[in-house]
């Protein structure tokens with residue numbers, strides 16, 4: 001755990017850039033330590049793993065849980081019940097289902113739509129064109145609040161290439177009048193800040209290396 005990294009990054013960030021501490025692969029005890037430094041937002045990508053920590057930390061009422069992993073259709077109800085934010089909604093069908101389940105569960109999750117800005121077979125996401133075509137329909141969905149877009153850049157890009165893709169995400173969000181861009185991870189967060197990120201998702205730079 002690198003508390004000093006956490007504090008250093010936190011102090012460098014402009015006020016309008018939020019830091020999501022990605023705690024996947026780390027224990028509830030480590031979440032507690034960062035929470036004690038004032039960190040409230042935690043991101044997890046696997047439901048089972050996350051839910052075990054949520055149960056252990058249920059008395060920590062100030063923690064906000066963000067789901068950032070691939071959303072499996074059969075886990076949507078549990079995700080809606082247990083997470084305030086979902087950053088990784090990667091298709092129209094899943095968004096519709098999240099809306100329907102949210103109505104039934106009387107929940108109002110905050111949503112980022114994951115967009116795919118370049119070919120990367122390992123990543124899902126909305127094609128920007130399809131997103132624009134469906135935008136009117138998407139805005140009618142009830143019981144969800146779409147806050148912004150999310151993107152994951154492929155590994156191994158130059159700093160310039162990272163900035164270019166992040167700026168595309170920012171531009172698309174602006175054109176849809178969305179405030180948030182969830183972009184930037186441990187290896188590319190400085191570029192993301194430069195391009196207008198409002199949510200950095202930082203794991204290993206804060207918690208150390210994971211086993212996965």
Ligand SMILES: *Cc1c(COP(=O)(O)O)cnc(C)c1O
Nearest residue numbers: 022045068185186201202203204
């Ligand atoms: C794991 C993960 C992160 C954090 O990755 P680091 O490189 O450890 O900062 C961010 N976003 C998503 C979607 C992830 O799955």
